[in-house]
């Protein structure tokens with residue numbers, strides 16, 4: 001077990017970070033906004049932590065919290081112009097947001113180190129801390145799912161006009177989704193920079209966006225299990241496909257297409273839905289049986 | 301219980317006067333009918349009341365306060381609820397979840413309690429679930445509680461929409477052709493529910509093609525034709541009005 005852990009520790013840590021970014025991505029998608037802003041939120045969190053810790057000696061935990069808050073505020077601000085847009089235009093606007101964040105990082109060289117980034121970040125993150133934080137985020141996501149909030153996000157995604165006709169303030173709940181997406185993205189961005197020793201703008205570019213989106217598309221956009229399955233596939237796949245290492249992007253692409261075609265809700269969501277359908281079928285059978293018994297009694 | 305007043309309301313789409321200077325009242329505790337041939341402007345009236353469409357002229361007041369320029373979610377939170385002529389359900393959600401959304405107006409636990417899964421939020425959710433089940437029971441839908449709404453038969457989908465619309469116990473409910481496509485047995489069942497709702501104090505605006513159905517249920521009927529209010533009053537008298545007969549015969553394609 002211990003040996004297994006040391007051999008695979010980097011993969012496990014990568015998996016846990018991906019799960020976190022996956023939840024950030026998932027909240028926006030669940031609320032019906034095709035967002036790719038998570039990369040920008042992660043960059044905000046990562047740079048906040050890196051700069052504060054290396055240049056001002058700010059306490060590490062406090063800088064992680066601050067990174068999370070700033071990214072959450074970023075999410076709120078981003079949600080304001082998004083409220084006027086729908087569909088592909090929203091996606092483009094979130095992409096523009098990421099571009100703006102990255103350009104600012106390149107520009108404000110004095111603070112951010114420009115293209116070279118920030119180095120010498122203390123490497124204090126470990127699997128245990130990551131696990132605890134992922135668990136806390138999962139608890140919040142779980143709470144969203146079992147209270148009215150998840151239903152509102154689902155309603156916004158499926159039919160906005162219905163949500164509005166029942167009194168849901170669309171702008172307010174989209175803003176909430178983006179605050180949460182920003183805070184979670186910023187949190188894990190901060191954790192990532194405490195893990196990798198050095199960060200640069202390039203870390204949060206196109207490859208990052210594609211990876212995070214892939215986690216949710218492979219895993220699922222509504223269930224707790226979704227990002228876990230998506231991140232697990234993304235973490236394990238390169239190991240299994242080591243002989244094909246040269247073709248890794250192609251292998252990823254093929255798997256993505258297969259999943260989208262055959263499991264359009266994502267592997268994790270499909271698993272959860274399958275169990276849900278079984279439970280519902282069993283409940284329906286029970287009800288039918290009870291009704292039959294009752295009818296038999298009343299007719300005799 | 302408040303009543304809903306439309307005063308000199310018009311809606312123009314370019315040159316088309318879809319609704320032309322109409323005045324009407326939806327009082328509490330009654331079923332008020334709005335009839336008229338296809339394209340008369342009935343759905344446009346519902347869309348203006350519910351804040352989906354803006355008014356070109358006129359005012360809409362609920363209990364004396366103007367709601368004419370309110371967004372649809374605000375109108376809903378004030379207690380005016382609606383169904384859609386072309387059914388709009390959340391297709392991936394279960395029947396129960398569709399109805400649960402209807403309680404949104406009554407949620408008080410707050411965002412933080414929801415995010416942290418605090419007892420207040422969970423208790424509230426449990427209470428809504430119980431009420432949703434009894435609503436589904438009332439509409440004869442409880443056996444479908446866990447069915448995805450998109451998989452239901454048409455008549456059942458309509459009922460889910462109605463259960464959802466009345467879940468939060470609104471003051472005014474706008475029903476846009478709620479029994480369209482239903483057989484006599486089904487529409488009689490719904491008629492009973494409509495009467496019960498009115499007896500409990502709700503004001504219902506019933507839009508319907510079937511003149512007989514409206515005559516049986518409504519105290520007051522308004523007749524629209526090409527956007528103009530051509531008659532209003534007691535349903536038995538109104539349906540004998542030559543103008544109304546002409547409007548129906550002149551366009552009796554159905």
Ligand SMILES: Nc1ncnc2c1ncn2[C@@H]1O[C@H](COP(=O)(O)OP(=O)(O)O)[C@@H](O)[C@H]1O
Pocket residue numbers: 313316318336337338339340341342343344345
């Ligand atoms: N959004 C719209 N844009 C343009 N014309 C519309 C719009 N909505 C409705 N109309 C027109 O307004 C008239 C009234 O439509 P509607 O209110 O749907 O009638 P009804 O519900 O009585 O059948 C019709 O001529 C229809 O084509």
Ligand SMILES: [Mg+2]
Pocket residue numbers: 342343344385
């Ligand atoms: Mg209509």
